[in-house]
Amino acid sequence: MMKTVDGGQWSVVGSRYQTSHVLRLTSHVLLLLFLTSCATQKVTKPTENGYRSLLQKWTREGKVYSDFETKLLINATFKTEEFRESYVREYSAVYMLDIEKVKRLAKDEIEAPKGYHEFFISIHTPIQEWSDLERKEPIWALYLVNDMGERVSPLEIKKLKGKGPNITRFFPYFDDWSVGYTVKFPLSLLDQRQLITNETKYVKFVMTGPPGREELVWELIK
Numbered sequence: 445m446m447k448t449v450d451g452g453q454w455s456v457v458g459s460r461y462q463t464s465h466v467l468r469l470t471s472h473v474l475l476l477l478f479l480t481s482c483a484t485q486k487v488t489k490p491t492e493n494g495y496r497s498l499l500q501k502w503t504r505e506g507k508v509y510s511d512f513e514t515k516l517l518i519n520a521t522f523k524t525e526e527f528r529e530s531y532v533r534e535y536s537a538v539y540m541l542d543i544e545k546v547k548r549l550a551k552d553e554i555e556a557p558k559g560y561h562e563f564f565i566s567i568h569t570p571i572q573e574w575s576d577l578e579r580k581e582p583i584w585a586l587y588l589v590n591d592m593g594e595r596v597s598p599l600e601i602k603k604l605k606g607k608g609p610n611i612t613r614f615f616p617y618f619d620d621w622s623v624g625y626t627v628k629f630p631l632s633l634l635d636q637r638q639l640i641t642n643e644t645k646y647v648k649f650v651m652t653g654p655p656g657r658e659e660l661v662w663e664l665i666k
Contacts, residue, residue: 495534495614502527503617504649504660515655516584517568519617522561522649522662528553531614538613560599560628561588561640563649566618567625574655575623577601584653588629591645600628640664 502524508516521527532553536546556562569575574583578601589595604611604624611618618624633639640647649660 495530498527498530499615502662504662505617506651506658506660508651508656508658510656513570515569516574516651516658517622518565518651518658518660519567519615519622520563520565520649520660521615522563522647523557525554525557528556534614560630562629563627564615565625565627565649566615566622567651568622569655577625578603582653583655584651586627587648587650587652588639589648589650589659590639591647594633594639595650596629596633596639598627599630600626602626 499521503519503521506516506518506520507514508518523531532546532550535541535549541549567575567577573579576582577584577586586598586601587595588598602625604626607618607620607624611624615624629639631638631640645665646661646663649662651658651660
């Protein structure tokens with residue numbers, strides 16, 4: 445059985461847990477940096493728990509067709525705790541961060557899911573206006589839906605300002621023809637129940653509008 449997130453895992457409930465988690469992750473990153481610096485040959489094949497492997501694990505791709513034409517291409521990465529830890533290790537190795545910067549990065553990534561579920565998405569549409577999710581009345585509506593059909597709307601949709609190797613290195617599906625966004629959803633429903641619990645079998649990222657609908661699914665229990 446594989447679990448992703450619940451109120452206890454994603455919401456950091458105590459400074460002792462938070463500090464130990466940061467220190468443990470920091471020590472893992474420093475060990476990785478040491479092994480990398482000692483290596484005599486660059487390893488390009490992703491390991492089972494390597495960043496590329498976990499990026500693939502938590503990324504989904506979808507398309508919307510209408511009248512035999514592609515109306516939307518979307519890639520979305522669910523930034524779970526497992527993904528975030530791998531991202532910290534990869535980012536720290538790429539930039540050869542010192543211990544203090546590793547600690548700050550690890551702390552930020554561990555605290556990030558405290559108030560929201562976050563996705564990085566890359567979209568491409570044939571009409572430029574269709575890619576603008578920050579418009580007052582965008583053509584697409586976004587939802588995060590659990591296996592009970594309960595859904596929440598985004599807390600925030602933020603467009604990436606730039607596009608370069610500092611982003612594409614970690615999200616290689618984000619190309620020159622795509623527009624990137626970070627999308628944050630609330631942890632709780634209106635009645636304060638958690639959207640995702642230990643019993644949640646899957647969640648869906650839904651993007652829907654007049655051109656069509658696409659649902660990207662992440663299984664949480666196998």
